[in-house]
């Protein structure tokens with residue numbers, strides 16, 4: 267059976283999914299918890315549920331999974347703290363609620379994780395941060411460092427400065443952008459429904475759960491409706507998030523956060539919730555994106571040994587193999603690698619800016635720190651970030 271056949275929309279089907287093994291293999295997860303779930307529909311933070319998710323995340327971490335948490339709930343918790351029954355309409359009031367509630371949110375996560383001797387870090391982001399190249403790279407470096415240190419980043423929208431997002435409640439999109447940023451293998455969206463249905467189950471009890479779909483299937487957009495009374499994004503933002511995540515080869519699961527041991531069971535490959543599949547895996551998606559870059563920001567010339575290491579050995583490019591650097595590229599831009607005759611042999615995302623690349627060209631990687639005063643990576647271009655031509 268072809269990949270596409272096995273992932274056609276199969277509402278009501280009880281066939282065991284063939285793609286759940288993706289979650290068993292996934293090494294880097296972004297878990298997103300929505301407001302309704304976290305605050306038991308606006309009642310205030312559900313501490314018991316939080317303790318249970320934290321326990322599961324700690325268990326996954328012990329199994330070697332790198333985790334990032336995107337949690338909503340600041341506005342809902344702020345409303346509870348201020349005794350507001352209805353979600354305010356005015357943006358400044360929403361922002362004030364978010365600022366108040368965010369305190370409770372991170373305090374609660376910190377307390378729960380600390381019981382398992384796991385550290386947490388608060389990261390507040392806006393969509394704009396992730397569309398600005400420099401801030402994008404900074405956010406990526408910070409999150410990578412936190413993951414390397416085994417610290418769980420607890421991410422929310424920076425609601426004080428974001429206006430449209432707070433109006434629409436779009437942490438689903440934020441979670442997908444984070445999944446793209448850290449190149450996660452899986453995005454797990456925990457919500458108050460068992461997954462995505464062929465129509466909104468709140469309005470139609472005959473709605474049928476979709477166990478496995480292709481994220482880009484256009485029919486899903488018609489089946490997904492908006493959110494509930496807390497003014498959230500609903501299913502439509504989750505489908506859009508899955509489509510975004512799929513661009514970097516990340517699979518998305520929409521599942522009920524109320525299900526017992528939900529994260530562990532997903533990890534075991536149990537057929538729960540809705541799995542929204544990307545067309546390509548992570549590496550293939552990145553390489554296709556790289557290969558599509560006709561405009562490059564600069565180039566490096568390689569000696570014969572480096573050319574052979576790339577071409578035959580499929581190795582990373584180390585600074586020692588570089589004989590010349592041209593252009594004025596920034597860290598994270600796409601550059602070309604050429605051989606001694608000037609023929610292009612590869613394209614890749616460079617770990618150092620042009621100036622730094624010139625200084626470390628021809629040098630052993632162990633010397634990078636002495637020359638630049640810091641080390642980002644031992645390679646100039648990592649092989650996962652390179653496509654051979």
Ligand SMILES: Nc1ncnc2c1ncn2[C@@H]1O[C@H](COP(=O)(O)OP(=O)(O)O)[C@@H](O)[C@H]1O
Nearest residue numbers: 300301302457463465491493494498499500501
């Ligand atoms: N096709 C669908 N399948 C499941 N839920 C849907 C669908 N269309 C709309 N919804 C609504 O989306 C809601 C979940 O989104 P939302 O309220 O934003 O939750 P969260 O706070 O978890 O992000 C559900 O409670 C449901 O009413």
Ligand SMILES: N[C@@H](CCC(=O)OP(=O)(O)O)C(=O)O
Nearest residue numbers: 301339340341435436437498
């Ligand atoms: N930053 C807001 C996010 C709101 C939001 O996206 O909510 P949801 O649709 O429940 O994930 C908050 O913490 O309240």
